[in-house]
Amino acid sequence: MIISVKDGFKLIGVSVVFFCAAFVCTFxxxxxxxxxxxxxxxxxxxxxxxxAQVAMSKFVSVLTGGVLVLIAVIMLVFYIKLYVDSHSKxxxxxxxxxxxxxxxxxxxxxxxxxxxxxxxxxxxxxxxATPFIYESMTIEGMPExxxxxxxxxxxxxxxxxxALFAGIAYGFAYLKLKIPVMHLIKGKESKIRLSGRExxxxxxxxxxxxxxxxxxxxxxxxxxxxxxxxxxxxxxGLSMGDLSSEIMGTVILVIGLVLAAVTAFMSVTxxxxxxxxxxxxxxxxxxxxxxxxxxxxxxxxxFAFIGFGIGAAYQYGxxxxxxxxxxxDVAEVPAYEFDMPVFFITLGVFVxxxxxxxxxxxxxxxxxxxxxxxxxx
Amino acid sequence: MLKCxxxxxxxxxxxxxxxxxxxxxxGEFVVILGASGSGKSTLLSVLSGLERADGGAVECGGAxxxxxxxxxxxxxxxxxxxxxxxxxxxxxxxxVQNNVKMGADLVGNKDYVKIIEAxxxxxxxxxRPPQLSGGEQQRVxxxxxxxxxxxxxxxxxxxxxxxxxxxxxxxxxxxxxxAERGITVIMVTHNENIAETAETVVRMNSGKIVETRKNAxxxxxxxxxx
Ligand SMILES: Nc1ncnc2c1ncn2[C@@H]1O[C@H](COP(=O)(O)OP(=O)(O)O)[C@@H](O)[C@H]1O
Ligand SMILES: [Mg+2]
Numbered sequence: 001m002i003i004s005v006k007d008g009f010k011l012i013g014v015s016v017v018f019f020c021a022a023f024v025c026t027f028x029x030x031x032x033x034x035x036x037x038x039x040x041x042x043x044x045x046x047x048x049x050x051x052a053q054v055a056m057s058k059f060v061s062v063l064t065g066g067v068l069v070l071i072a073v074i075m076l077v078f079y080i081k082l083y084v085d086s087h088s089k090x091x092x093x094x095x096x097x098x099x100x101x102x103x104x105x106x107x108x109x110x111x112x113x114x115x116x117x118x119x120x121x122x123x124x125x126x127x128x129a130t131p132f133i134y135e136s137m138t139i140e141g142m143p144e145x146x147x148x149x150x151x152x153x154x155x156x157x158x159x160x161x162x163a164l165f166a167g168i169a170y171g172f173a174y175l176k177l178k179i180p181v182m183h184l185i186k187g188k189e190s191k192i193r194l195s196g197r198e199x200x201x202x203x204x205x206x207x208x209x210x211x212x213x214x215x216x217x218x219x220x221x222x223x224x225x226x227x228x229x230x231x232x233x234x235x236x237g238l239s240m241g242d243l244s245s246e247i248m249g250t251v252i253l254v255i256g257l258v259l260a261a262v263t264a265f266m267s268v269t270x271x272x273x274x275x276x277x278x279x280x281x282x283x284x285x286x287x288x289x290x291x292x293x294x295x296x297x298x299x300x301x302x303f304a305f306i307g308f309g310i311g312a313a314y315q316y317g318x319x320x321x322x323x324x325x326x327x328x329d330v331a332e333v334p335a336y337e338f339d340m341p342v343f344f345i346t347l348g349v350f351v352x353x354x355x356x357x358x359x360x361x362x363x364x365x366x367x368x369x370x371x372x373x374x375x376x377x
Numbered sequence: 378m379l380k381c382x383x384x385x386x387x388x389x390x391x392x393x394x395x396x397x398x399x400x401x402x403x404g405e406f407v408v409i410l411g412a413s414g415s416g417k418s419t420l421l422s423v424l425s426g427l428e429r430a431d432g433g434a435v436e437c438g439g440a441x442x443x444x445x446x447x448x449x450x451x452x453x454x455x456x457x458x459x460x461x462x463x464x465x466x467x468x469x470x471x472x473v474q475n476n477v478k479m480g481a482d483l484v485g486n487k488d489y490v491k492i493i494e495a496x497x498x499x500x501x502x503x504x505r506p507p508q509l510s511g512g513e514q515q516r517v518x519x520x521x522x523x524x525x526x527x528x529x530x531x532x533x534x535x536x537x538x539x540x541x542x543x544x545x546x547x548x549x550x551x552x553x554x555x556a557e558r559g560i561t562v563i564m565v566t567h568n569e570n571i572a573e574t575a576e577t578v579v580r581m582n583s584g585k586i587v588e589t590r591k592n593a594x595x596x597x598x599x600x601x602x603x
Binding site for chain 1: 427
């Protein structure tokens with residue numbers, strides 16, 4: 001079959017996102033369910049604090065879980081699109097040989113594996129982490145929350161997403177496969193529009209710059225998203241320690257770093273891979289390494305900074321919301337203000353790590369030669 | 378003009394060029410013949426400064442390529458070299474005009490439209506490569522390479538993907554531009570007939586030159602068999 005188990009496992013990026021979502025949701029929902037069952041035991045004196053804890057756990061799991069699942073869906077669709085585009089010839093030949101769309105699309109269910117792997121690992125780790133999380137959230141004077149295993153969580157966090165994702169992969173692949181056989185075989189190039197906005201007198205480098213940007217719009221989103229995760233979650237993680245528990249803060253920080261790294265690598269890699277031909281030709285003709293780098297990657301860098309800015313504003317809004325709404329009735333919670341030092345530290349680390357990533361890829365770009373493109377044919 | 382001596386090049390321990398020496402003078406038309414896998418493309422990329430040889434020396438216009446650093450090599454390619462490939466390698470999302478600009482912009486050539494007209498594609502300026510036939514695409518490649526006013530033109534099986542009629546057309550353009558501009562042309566092919574259009578024929582086998590001969594009277598693209 002055209003999709004192998006191996007291809008399913010290649011979607012490590014998607015798996016990582018699923019892992020993060022499952023991890024957070026497992027212990028937060030588990031905490032929520034366990035703490036809810038204590039309702040009758042809690043004395044009046046603690047009820048406000050108790051309510052806040054319940055609300056907070058619900059808030060965090062819905063928020064992180066929801067956002068992460070959304071991102072995973074986008075990434076999955078993105079991967080399938082990439083996969084169909086790069087295998088369109090093969091798929092077209094199979095279709096010409098008489099394989100039905102349904103049969104070919106069924107192979108794409110293997111993509112659901114990435115959800116299975118990520119969610120099971122996330123669930124297992126999340127469940128193992130619960131005792132520590134519970135301990136860190138214990139409030140003096142309140143009864144201890146006991147860890148219980150909830151089968152419905154296993155169902156909701158592992159089984160349902162896997163089935164859902166296999167379904168999405170199938171449906172999306174089915175839609176993509178509906179293009180006529182010849183278009184598949186000839187590949188993307190056959191459906192290039194005649195009426196491109198090409199008439200502006202631009203020099204070659206500018207033209208490549210804008211064409212790369214406009215042909216990879218989804219990637220601008222991922223560049224921004226990666227920086228968004230980094231900015232929002234690192235800052236939130238650092239400020240969260242005071243508001244909630246150290247462990248919660250650390251978890252958010254680590255998840256933010258992982259998500260940012262995965263999406264950044266994913267987006268830069270697919271950008272570089274999509275432009276191997278352009279870059280190798282430019283090298284053959286004598287364009288400098290700098291010109292090659294900026295015409296292909298340069299347009300995406302501003303989006304990373306936009307994402308960073310939105311992330312900073314987002315985490316500020318979110319923490320304000322948490323302080324003002326969730327903890328509204330609790331007297332001891334400190335007021336939350338925008339943390340300038342944390343912002344600048346985060347920005348500094350971001351700029352440095354981003355520059356390192358780009359330097360790495362610019363080295364990779366500079367090594368690409370036309371020989372590799374020729375050997376592929 | 379372009380000289381190489383005892384070139385050695387290996388990939389993963391497998392020797393692809395095993396002591397190749399050549400001496401090409403300015404304005405010469407050289408055809409390199411040889412079976413698939415004999416090292417022709419590798420020789421072209423070493424001669425054009427795309428890849429470095431493991432041993433031996435390449436000298437071009439007084440410069441020793443192995444002594445240049447990466448940015449000097451890039452400058453060397455920008456100033457001296459044109460390249461045409463069997464598989465065209467046009468950028469499919471850019472118009473014909475912008476593909477040619479890729480060569481023209483490098484040297485500030487504003488007259489690139491004239492070159493596109495010279496290869497008979499004056500009415501296709503705004504077309505995209507996938508809308509063109511193979512022969513037309515290869516003519517765009519010729520325009521792209523010439524637009525940067527190269528001193529040496531390297532061609533790797535330029536007619537390999539074309540039928541006889543368009544193949545002859547493309548070859549005819551190459552011979553014509555070579556004569557008009559006095560460019561040095563080094564062309565790889567495995568079509569023995571095409572060799573008759575060249576002044577010098579070099580035959581390669583297993584990474585070595587096994588024969589070098591001169592054609593007293595090179596034929597035109599329409600006089601040879603195909
Ligand atoms: N970049 C490379 N990496 C590994 N092997 C290569 C590379 N380039 C060429 N080769 C190998 O070197 C041999 C000669 O290749 P090439 O010069 O392309 O031959 P030709 O153009 O005469 O067909 C082939 O066996 C090819 O597989
Ligand atoms: Mg070759």
